Amino acid sequence: xxxxxxxxxxxxxxxxxxxxxxxxxxxxxxxxxxxxxxxxxxxxxxxxxxxxxxxxxxxxxxxxxxxxxxxxxxxxxxxxxxxxxxxxxxxxxxxxxxxxxxxxxxxxxxxxxxxxxxxxxxxxxxxxxxxxxxxxxxxxxxxxxxxxxxxxxxxxxxxxxxxxxxxxxxxxxxxxxxxxxxxxxxxxxxxxxxxxxxxxxxxxxxxxxxxxxxxxxxxxxxxxxxxxxxxxxxxxxxxxxxxxxxxxxxxxxxxxxxxxxxxxxxxxxxxxxxxxxxxxxxxxxxxxxxxxxxxxxxxxxxxxxxxxxxxxxxxxxxxxxxxxxxxxxxxxxxxxxxxxxxxxxxxxxxxxxxxxxxxxxxxxxxxxxxxxxxxxxxxxxxxxxxxxxxxxxxxxxxxxxxxxxxxxxxxxxxxxxxxxxxxxxxxxxxxxxxxxxxxxxxxxxxxxxxxxxxxxxxxxxxxxxxxxxxxxxxxxxxxxxxxxxxxx
Numbered sequence: 508x509x510x511x512x513x514x515x516x517x518x519x520x521x522x523x524x525x526x527x528x529x530x531x532x533x534x535x536x537x538x539x540x541x542x543x544x545x546x547x548x549x550x551x552x553x554x555x556x557x558x559x560x561x562x563x564x565x566x567x568x569x570x571x572x573x574x575x576x577x578x579x580x581x582x583x584x585x586x587x588x589x590x591x592x593x594x595x596x597x598x599x600x601x602x603x604x605x606x607x608x609x610x611x612x613x614x615x616x617x618x619x620x621x622x623x624x625x626x627x628x629x630x631x632x633x634x635x636x637x638x639x640x641x642x643x644x645x646x647x648x649x650x651x652x653x654x655x656x657x658x659x660x661x662x663x664x665x666x667x668x669x670x671x672x673x674x675x676x677x678x679x680x681x682x683x684x685x686x687x688x689x690x691x692x693x694x695x696x697x698x699x700x701x702x703x704x705x706x707x708x709x710x711x712x713x714x715x716x717x718x719x720x721x722x723x724x725x726x727x728x729x730x731x732x733x734x735x736x737x738x739x740x741x742x743x744x745x746x747x748x749x750x751x752x753x754x755x756x757x758x759x760x761x762x763x764x765x766x767x768x769x770x771x772x773x774x775x776x777x778x779x780x781x782x783x784x785x786x787x788x789x790x791x792x793x794x795x796x797x798x799x800x801x802x803x804x805x806x807x808x809x810x811x812x813x814x815x816x817x818x819x820x821x822x823x824x825x826x827x828x829x830x831x832x833x834x835x836x837x838x839x840x841x842x843x844x845x846x847x848x849x850x851x852x853x854x855x856x857x858x859x860x861x862x863x864x865x866x867x868x869x870x871x872x873x874x875x876x877x878x879x880x881x882x883x884x885x886x887x888x889x890x891x892x893x894x895x896x897x898x899x900x901x902x903x904x905x906x907x908x909x910x911x912x913x914x915x916x917x918x919x920x921x922x923x924x925x926x927x928x929x930x931x932x933x934x935x936x937x938x939x940x941x942x943x944x945x946x947x948x949x950x951x952x953x954x955x956x957x958x959x960x961x962x963x964x965x966x967x968x969x970x971x972x973x974x975x976x977x978x979x980x981x982x983x984x985x986x987x988x989x990x991x992x993x994x995x
Contacts, residue, residue: 674701753784781922
């Protein structure tokens with residue numbers, strides 16, 4: 508069966524979403540009738556010249572929403588019991604387009620509608636230097652499965668609500684002990700709030716501190732995910748430059764920023780440059796915050812991975828004035844789908860954060876919290892981090908050596924001594940878009956650094972993640988890039 512489906516590999520909307528939208532609209536408009544059989548995922552993927560996994564992802568989404576149904580041994584069909592009101596629905600706008608109807612959105616909704624709030628699309632290519640994704644194949648999944656099963660068998664309470672919106676107390680105790688050992692964080696269990704990843708943590712902080720027009724100082728360049736949260740809340744953003752020693756605190760001190768409430772920093776591995784905030788600047792920043800009453804958000808997103816250097820204690824551990832909210836996540840050290848992170852807040856703010864967390868989503872998954880507690884207290888977390896640190900160090904060295912071998916003086920590497928990514932500047936006359944396109948044609952996906960700048964950004968800077976790629980993929984990917992970009 509042939510389908511008149513239009514997809515655009517160059518569009519910002521991912522391919523699986525394009526297929527989903529086309530099929531959904533065909534069902535809603537009646538072009539695909541109730542009970543009509545769809546081609547298999549293999550057949551449709553061959554017809555559209557896309558991967559089978561892309562089609563499968565689209566089908567699974569339509570199945571979960573009730574548009575499709577499967578009959579064992581027969582195939583996949585348009586659901587026979589679609590509600591009449593769905594069949595009369597007007598055409599659906601793609602998610603990437605702004606709302607143009609006359610609906611009245613809140614200020615928050617209007618900010619989401621007006622901004623480009625989605626990360627650079629990742630091409631479905633053979634070698635992907637995306638950042639932030641750990642080596643999934645090295646995670647001890649069998650052990651994790653056993654920990655989950657342990658609590659599924661013995662504790663039906665994991666299915667229930669909990670009155671503790673701050674999170675499972677034994678988990679908070681385990682995190683407190685871990686942070687004291689590994690990051691010199693000073694905190695009690697009562698100061699820790701379990702959140703659904705660092706993005707929810709940032710959202711809660713912003714909602715509690717920021718009214719429309721309030722100021723937030725951010726690193727320039729800085730983490731795009733944080734910037735989007737701040738803008739959605741209506742904050743006024745003030746970029747503060749960074750250099751090889753991190754945030755230039757003197758620029759912050761000499762800036763005139765109206766109604767400044769927060770400063771957002773990534774001191775252990777500045778995103779995206781990889782700079783580490785020096786100890787003198789940490790102390791300078793803390794002294795300034797105590798004098799001004801401005802709260803610091805310390806995002807310690809991948810501090811576990813340092814190579815050949817002793818880590819500097821967390822800002823929070825040096826703080827004597829309750830000026831720091833510490834933010835951490837397990838997405839980088841374990842896996843992103845876990846959706847568990849944590850805030851360490853000044854003790855007087857813990858009750859209000861607990862209430863905000865309860866209103867946001869009541870609680871994080873109890874089953875995941877129970878399993879993670881065992882993972883930490885039984886020593887698995889720190890063993891896993893040690894293994895990953897060694898693995899990532901090898902991959903980091905391979906990437907650096909490959910870049911220097913294939914690009915030579917045409918590349919400048921920064922931020923290579925920590926984290927799961929590094930940043931490079933390629934010295935060429937080509938523009939960013941042409942570099943990206945040439946890499947894509949060579950089967951390599953790279954991420955530009957320019958979205959992370961609030962002001963005009965330098966040319967030809969790219970973020971290369973290496974954690975998920977093995978050494979042969981890294982060397983092959985760099986070789987292809989060099990051949991495509993500079994002809995080496």
